[in-house]
Structure formats: structure tokens, C-alpha cells
Amino acid sequence: MKLKLRLNGTPHEMDIAALKPDLELRIDGRGHALRETGGTGALRHARIDGEDITYHQARSGNRAFLHLGGRTWIVEFVDPRDAAREKVQGSGDIRAPMPGVVVSVEKQPGDPVTAGDTILTIESMKLQTNLTAERDGVLAEILKSEGDVFEKGAIVARLQEEEDGDA
Amino acid sequence: MGHDTPPFKRILIANRGEIACRVIDTCRRLGVETVAVHHLSERNARFVRLADASAEITGDTPVAAYLDAEQIIETARETGAEAIHPGYGFLSENSGFARAVEAAGLVFIGPAPDTIDLMGDKIRSRRFAEENGVPVAPSVTGGEDIDAFVEKAASIGFPLLIKASAGGGGKGMSIVEGKQDLLTRARTARSEAERYFGDPTIYAERYVERPRHIEVQVLGDGQGKVLHLFERECSVQRRFQKIIEEAPAGHLDPALRDEICAAAVRLSEAVAYRNAGTVEFILAPDGTFYFLETNTRLQVEHPVTEMVTGLDLVALQLDIAAGRGLPLDQPDITLTGHALECRVCAEVPEQDFMPATGRILHLDPPAGDNIRFENGLREGADVTLDFDSMLAKLVVAAPDRPAAIDAAKQALERTVLLGVETNLNYLARILSHPAFRDDPLHTGFVAEHQAALAEPDLSPHVAARVLMAAALTFREFRTLAFDAPEPYASIGGWRN
Numbered sequence: 001m002k003l004k005l006r007l008n009g010t011p012h013e014m015d016i017a018a019l020k021p022d023l024e025l026r027i028d029g030r031g032h033a034l035r036e037t038g039g040t041g042a043l044r045h046a047r048i049d050g051e052d053i054t055y056h057q058a059r060s061g062n063r064a065f066l067h068l069g070g071r072t073w074i075v076e077f078v079d080p081r082d083a084a085r086e087k088v089q090g091s092g093d094i095r096a097p098m099p100g101v102v103v104s105v106e107k108q109p110g111d112p113v114t115a116g117d118t119i120l121t122i123e124s125m126k127l128q129t130n131l132t133a134e135r136d137g138v139l140a141e142i143l144k145s146e147g148d149v150f151e152k153g154a155i156v157a158r159l160q161e162e163e164d165g166d167a
Numbered sequence: 168m169g170h171d172t173p174p175f176k177r178i179l180i181a182n183r184g185e186i187a188c189r190v191i192d193t194c195r196r197l198g199v200e201t202v203a204v205h206h207l208s209e210r211n212a213r214f215v216r217l218a219d220a221s222a223e224i225t226g227d228t229p230v231a232a233y234l235d236a237e238q239i240i241e242t243a244r245e246t247g248a249e250a251i252h253p254g255y256g257f258l259s260e261n262s263g264f265a266r267a268v269e270a271a272g273l274v275f276i277g278p279a280p281d282t283i284d285l286m287g288d289k290i291r292s293r294r295f296a297e298e299n300g301v302p303v304a305p306s307v308t309g310g311e312d313i314d315a316f317v318e319k320a321a322s323i324g325f326p327l328l329i330k331a332s333a334g335g336g337g338k339g340m341s342i343v344e345g346k347q348d349l350l351t352r353a354r355t356a357r358s359e360a361e362r363y364f365g366d367p368t369i370y371a372e373r374y375v376e377r378p379r380h381i382e383v384q385v386l387g388d389g390q391g392k393v394l395h396l397f398e399r400e401c402s403v404q405r406r407f408q409k410i411i412e413e414a415p416a417g418h419l420d421p422a423l424r425d426e427i428c429a430a431a432v433r434l435s436e437a438v439a440y441r442n443a444g445t446v447e448f449i450l451a452p453d454g455t456f457y458f459l460e461t462n463t464r465l466q467v468e469h470p471v472t473e474m475v476t477g478l479d480l481v482a483l484q485l486d487i488a489a490g491r492g493l494p495l496d497q498p499d500i501t502l503t504g505h506a507l508e509c510r511v512c513a514e515v516p517e518q519d520f521m522p523a524t525g526r527i528l529h530l531d532p533p534a535g536d537n538i539r540f541e542n543g544l545r546e547g548a549d550v551t552l553d554f555d556s557m558l559a560k561l562v563v564a565a566p567d568r569p570a571a572i573d574a575a576k577q578a579l580e581r582t583v584l585l586g587v588e589t590n591l592n593y594l595a596r597i598l599s600h601p602a603f604r605d606d607p608l609h610t611g612f613v614a615e616h617q618a619a620l621a622e623p624d625l626s627p628h629v630a631a632r633v634l635m636a637a638a639l640t641f642r643e644f645r646t647l648a649f650d651a652p653e654p655y656a657s658i659g660g661w662r663n
Contacts (some may be wrong), residue, residue: 003647007625007630014634019648025635025638028627029560034639044636046639048633053636058585059640060586063639063641066633068587068633073578097518099552100552124521124522127406128359
């Protein structure tokens with residue numbers, strides 16, 4: 001079974017090739033060896049491809065937070081069900097990039113929009129941000145109104161499906 | 168300096184987070200008892216635990232509680248505090264609050280209320296600066312009649328900087344490149360001005376290209392004596408908010424430094440300034456400088472000044488507020504070495520620095536003689552949108568600027584803060600950029616070097632290491648790899 005992980009926005013695939021004597025993994029088609037060598041709490045040690053690595057780790061939900069090699073990393077464990085859902089939704093969704101509240105709604109359903117047009121203005125952490133259309137199209141629906149609170153990733157508006165071919 | 172008794176017996180700190188911790192730190196050293204005020208959601212916060220006592224304050228939102236002047240003053244009286252330290256933000260530059268504190272028979276650790284009125288109003292303070300021989304940039308004010316405002320603003324020429332008259336901290340600020348955007352931006356600025364400062368007045372001024380943000384730390388005793396503690400440079404900003412500050416400014420001509428510091432002192436003397444304060448300037452590449460505003464409170468970035476002068480600004484604030492005057496003269500204030508501050512924020516630099524939320528799962532701050540990690544963090548605490556996104560300030564000093572840059576970079580790399588997305592990697596990339604080291608900074612630094620500051624592509628080697636370490640934290644992976652729950656216990660408390 002392949003595990004899907006995301007690092008810095010890039011998807012990666014990992015599967016287990018052998019369990020013993022050391023764990024053998026394939027990541028994006030390349031072979032690697034992994035062994036846990038100890039650690040307590042957030043501090044961990046592992047032997048990766050013959051090299052000893054020390055790092056800090058913590059996990060929250062489907063995200064792993066790591067401090068390794070002087071940098072902080074966030075690795076997302078991608079649930080295959082989420083990935084399937086995303087594919088169906090298409091590119092006409094305007095999603096909230098962060099949690100916040102709607103300050104104003106600039107367009108109405110049925111309005112033609114050009115890529116870059118502001119659809120809604122939202123506010124988060126005392127800063128206002130404009131949510132804009134990613135492509136040209138016609139606004140199908142606005143799902144939030146002024147004063148509504150939303151979570152990160154919520155769909156706040158939707159463009160009509162792009163017409164294919166010579167319609 | 169030289170006082171055997173503390174300046175106050177007990178003070179209330181009308182703030183939270185890292186700055187409350189910072190004030191408590193000095194108070195402890197001086198033997199001053201501290202009372203914190205907290206919203207229920209932060210009852211276990213670090214500042215609450217550090218204070219000698221803490222009282223809960225209530226409000227519709229946590230921020231509203233800290234803006235409730237009456238409740239805070241009542242709490243101060245009930246807890247026997249003699250004085251109130253406002254920190255920065257919240258009520259720190261609210262003259263009504265300062266007056267109410269004094270009317271209640273308490274000491275406001277800040278300037279005279281009239282000074283706050285004068286300096287807090289961008290228009291009046293500009294006029295005052297002009298009258299006292301401090302240069303200001305061409306500007307217009309208004310907002311009530313938006314069309315008239317837009318017309319006048321356009322006549323100054325573009326680009327223009329639009330901002331809230333009563334504001335600060337980048338809220339309601341925007342650069343307008345041409346007439347086509349002016350009306351929309353002016354409306355947004357007006358609505359933000361109204362929302363955050365309760366005053367819709369906005370103003371526009373000529374935007375200086377490649378400007379540097381240079382500010383001067385001053386101290387006044389309220390009797391006409393004003394000293395400066397040299398300048399800070401705060402040009403590295405995102406969303407108009409500072410993220411890296413330093414003292415002294417790099418690549419600054421000494422004669423120009425003297426001129427800017429003298430202007431700050433002249434302005435502050437003219438109001439017989441009392442308290443620690445900051446006079447902010449915009450410095451153009453040709454060496455002309457304009458007065459921007461005065462912040463009549465302790466500044467977020469004050470620690471860099473403390474690192475290079477060896478002075479404790481909070482202790483000096485307390486001395487001044489207690490009527491002990493300034494125990495120093497200008498020649499006593501000297502500059503040694505170089506200090507840098509990096510603001511560690513819960514945000515996603517790759518997505519236009521959007522605020523991030525989460526929970527502090529693990530914190531292992533860097534430590535050392537010349538390192539201060541100013542924070543109000545605690546493992547297990549939630550990072551929410553209730554307050555500002557700044558988590559901590561990493562302040563580092565070294566004998567000179569290049570050494571300070573290296574030391575700050577190393578300290579950033581040693582900072583372990585897990586559980587929320589932060590700008591730690593991004594800050595390290597800024598410090599590694601050759602332009603940060605070699606060239607004069609400017610407030611467009613982040614935008615100019617956007618591509619170079621972006622997350623670099625990872626080598627498959629590095630990515631694989633990170634992915635493997637990450638995989639070990641996932642139950643799904645462990646089930647497949649180890650086929651038994653036993654290792655969870657043996658590697659020490661892994662759960663979830």
C-alpha cells in the first residue's frame with residue numbers, strides 16, 4: 001500500500017519494500033533504509049541510509065511537525081479520500097486561505113468576473129485580504145455573507161463550471 | 168540606578184503575552200510586585216503564571232477585555248496596584264485611558280495624556296513636527312468626503328501611501344500605484360480606520376521609493392530633559408509590519424545618524440516628553456528624511472536598543488513614572504556592538520504571510536549570553552486568531568553587524584517550535600540573503616527579493632530524510648512498518 005505525503009506543497013509517495021532486518025522504503029521510486037535508534041519525548045534519533053539523524057518531532061492530526069537539520073518542516077499525511085474529493089471539485093472554487101470573517105461581498109451570483117477580480121473581502125488577525133477569482137468566468141454562488149465566520153479551506157464562493165469545447 | 172527602594176510596590180500590567188512577561192522580568196529584579204490581567208481563554212498562560220497575581224477580565228472577545236479601560240482600572244484598584252504599565256498595543260496610546268488612570272489616583276506608566284493626544288494624531292503631530300523644524304512628507308487628510316480626498320490625494324502624485332490617521336502597526340495602510348486603484352483603496356482604508364481605531368479619518372502622503380524605516384529611541388523625564396538611545400532600523404517588513412529590526416542601523420552615515428537623532432530629541436523636548444518613546448522616520452536613498460510618527464510607549468523592538476546600550480528600558484520607564492527622573496545624561500549612553508531582532512510569527516510566508524493557527528506542541532528555544540527569546544509561550548497553549556500572530560522575538564547581539572547576522576541565523580536554526588506553521592525558515596533565508604548583509608535595506612526588501620526568499624526546491628535526499636522522520640510519527644505508517652503497537656510504548660509516550 002502506498003502512503004501519500006505532502007511536503008512544501010509537493011506530493012510524495014512512500015511504500016514499504018521490506019520490514020527486516022532494517023525497514024526498506026521506496027520514496028518516489030528510490031530505495032531507502034530506516035531504523036529508529038531511540039529518543040524520548042519530542043527528541044528522536046534514527047539511522048537513515050546509514051547516517052545517524054537527530055530531530056524533534058510532534059504530530060497534530062494529519063500533520064507531522066519536525067525540526068531537522070536546523071529547519072522546521074511540516075509533512076502532511078494525505079488521506080486518499082480527501083485527494084479524491086479535491087479532484088471532483090474543479091478549479092472554480094474560491095476557498096478561504098485562513099480562518100476569519102467576511103467583511104464585504106463585492107460580487108453577486110450571475111456576475112461575470114475576470115481573473116483577479118475581488119469577490120469577497122475577509123479579515124483575519126486584524127488584516128483585510130481580498131479573495132479573488134482565479135480565472136475568468138461567471139459567479140455561480142456566494143456561500144458566505146457579511147459577518148459570517150469561516151474556517152481555513154472553507155469554500156466561500158464558486159464559479160460556474162467552465163464550458164468545454166464549442167458550446 | 169542607585170535606588171535602594173523599588174519605584175513602586177505593586178503595578179498592574181494591562182497587557183499579555185511576551186510583553187507582559189518582559190515587564191514582569193524587570194519588576195522582579197527591582198522588587199516590584201506585578202498583577203497581570205487575563206482573559207479566561209489564557210488563564211494558564213505563561214505571563215499569568217509569572218505574575219505575582221493575576222485577575223480575570225471579561226469581554227465579548229479577548230481583545231475587547233484588554234480594551235475595557237474601566238474594568239482594568241477597577242482591577243488595579245481592587246488589587247492594590249499603584250501604577251499601570253500598558254505595554255504596547257491595546258490601551259497603551261489611548262489618552263482617555265491615561266486620563267482615567269490618573270483620575271483614579273493611579274500612575275500611568277507612559278506620557279502625559281495631552282502628549283498622547285498630540286503625538287497619536289498623525290495630522291497634529293506632523294504639524295507639530297514641522298513647527299519644530301523636523302521635516303515631513305507632502306500629504307493630504309480627509310475621508311469624510313471620499314471624492315474630495317481622492318482628488319486631493321491624486322494631486323500629490325503617485326505612488327501614494329494611504330493610512331488611518333489614528334492608526335499604527337500597518338493596519339489600514341496601503342500603497343496606491345495609480346489613480347485607477349485610489350478610490351477602492353481609500354474606501355478600504357477608511358473602513359479599517361473606522362473598525363480598528365473608531366475614527367474614519369485617513370491620510371495620504373507621497374510614498375518614497377526604496378525608503379528605509381529608521382526610528383530613534385528617546386527617554387524623557389517630563390520636565391524637559393530628553394535623551395536618545397540611538398536609532399533602530401526596521402525596514403524589513405511584510406504586510407507593513409516589521410519582522411526584522413536592528414540597532415544600530417547598518418550602512419548609515421554617522422553624520423546623518425546624528426542629525427536624525429537630534430531631530431527626534433528636538434521634537435520630544437518641544438513636548439517635554441515623559442516616558443520611553445520612539446520617533447519614526449522615513450529615510451530616502453538621497454539622505455533626506457521625513458518624520459513619520461511618534462509611538463508614545465515601549466516598542467515591540469525595544470530589546471535591540473537594550474542590547475547595544477546595556478540599559479533596561481522598562482526600569483527607566485518605572486523610574487520616570489515614579490518621579491525619579493532620568494538617572495543618566497547623554498554622554499552616559501554609549502553604543503556597543505550590534506543587535507538584531509527577528510519576530511517569530513504564526514504564519515505561512517508562502518501564502519502571503521497568512522496567519523496560521525495551531526497548538527504549541529513542543530518548544531525548545533535557543534539559549535546563550537547574547538540571546539533573548541522573548542515569549543509568552545507554553546507547551547499545550549493554543550495559537551488562535553484572538554490576538555496578534557507574533558509568537559516570540561528572537562534577539563541576538565554580537566560585536567558587529569556581520570557577526571550579529573550569523574549569530575541570529577544560528578539561533579533561528581536552533582529554535583524548535585512545533586505545532587503551528589511559523590516564519591522561522593523564512594527569517595533565516597532573509598538573514599542569509601547577500602542583499603541583507605551588503606546593501607542598505609529598504610521597506611520593499613521582502614517584495615524585491617520575493618523569488619530569492621521563496622522556499623528553495625528540496626533535493627530528493629533531504630526530502631526523503633524529512634519524509635521518513637515524518638512517517639515515523641504516523642500511526643498508519645507504524646502499523647504497516649512495525650506491525651505491532653509495542654514500539655509506541657518503547658519509544659516513549661508516542662500517542663495519537
